[in-house]
Amino acid sequence: MHGTFTSRNRFVTVALLAAMIAAAPIRARAASKEIIELQTQVQQLLDMVQRMQSTLDQKFGVIQHLVEQTADNANQMTATVNALQQKLNSQNEALSGKVDTASGQVQSLNDSVDELKSRIAKLDKSIQDLQSQLQNVQSGATPAPGATSGPEAPNGPGAAGAAPSAGAAPTPPLKETFQAALRDYNAAKYTVATGEFQDVVHYYPMDDLAGSAQFYLGEIAYRQQDYQGAIKSYNAVLESFGGNAKAPAAQLHKGYALIQLKKTQSGIQELRLLIQRHPQTPEAAQARAKLNEMGVRINAASAH
Numbered sequence: 001m002h003g004t005f006t007s008r009n010r011f012v013t014v015a016l017l018a019a020m021i022a023a024a025p026i027r028a029r030a031a032s033k034e035i036i037e038l039q040t041q042v043q044q045l046l047d048m049v050q051r052m053q054s055t056l057d058q059k060f061g062v063i064q065h066l067v068e069q070t071a072d073n074a075n076q077m078t079a080t081v082n083a084l085q086q087k088l089n090s091q092n093e094a095l096s097g098k099v100d101t102a103s104g105q106v107q108s109l110n111d112s113v114d115e116l117k118s119r120i121a122k123l124d125k126s127i128q129d130l131q132s133q134l135q136n137v138q139s140g141a142t143p144a145p146g147a148t149s150g151p152e153a154p155n156g157p158g159a160a161g162a163a164p165s166a167g168a169a170p171t172p173p174l175k176e177t178f179q180a181a182l183r184d185y186n187a188a189k190y191t192v193a194t195g196e197f198q199d200v201v202h203y204y205p206m207d208d209l210a211g212s213a214q215f216y217l218g219e220i221a222y223r224q225q226d227y228q229g230a231i232k233s234y235n236a237v238l239e240s241f242g243g244n245a246k247a248p249a250a251q252l253h254k255g256y257a258l259i260q261l262k263k264t265q266s267g268i269q270e271l272r273l274l275i276q277r278h279p280q281t282p283e284a285a286q287a288r289a290k291l292n293e294m295g296v297r298i299n300a301a302s303a304h
Helices: 002-143 174-186 190-203 206-222 227-240 247-262 264-277 283-294
Strands: none
Touching: 174 190, 174 206, 190 206, 206 227, 206 247, 227 247, 247 264, 247 283, 264 283
16 A cells, blocks of 8 residues: 555656646747747837937038028128118218218308408409599599689588588498408307498398308307307398398298297298209208108108
């Protein structure tokens, strides 16, 4: 019995060992299959990651290219704007230089005209002095009508040398008075110049120099900040001496005086009328500059 039991035990042990040995390859084959599947999945994941990396690299390259293009365009635009700014600055400087040159030329021309007028006035005075001397010589050589010889002749009622009435004031000479007034004006002797210009207007109201005298009376009032008085004198020039050479300047300064009095719209209207009436004059150019400075649009009809 004991031997039999031992044989059985040995048989069972051998059977178990055989079963274990038989089952070992099955388990090994199952583990190997799972590893292969796992390796396959890992490989698939690696492939997906590589594809994603490649896609990201491509997109990043496109974005980087676009950024570089944008930066280049921005640099080009900056360079273009800087070039335009430099060009505008150069044009403004050139224009300012031309305006300054033109202003200097106009001022030089005005000075030359004033000097020429002064010389002409001196020449006229010399001619008048010569004429007066000639008349005196002729009066001394030819007896006046009604004169008698003898010691009683000077006391007779018809004597040629009769003195003028004591109450009659002599009329001042036109050109000499105007030139003297102009010199006093340029020397800032405004009180004396005012009286002399007023003499010209009073004694020679129809002469063209009276219009110029009215203009300078307005200039004196303007410099003394009497803008109402200045406008009155400028109006006298514009109303009675519209063809006078000082008419454009009178209208320009009238516009300035109105603006000084805070009558801005009236002043703008005067400047526009000046541009319309005398478009090619230096005064019209000054009126345009003033309107541009004030930000006022110039009418197309009055711009030419």
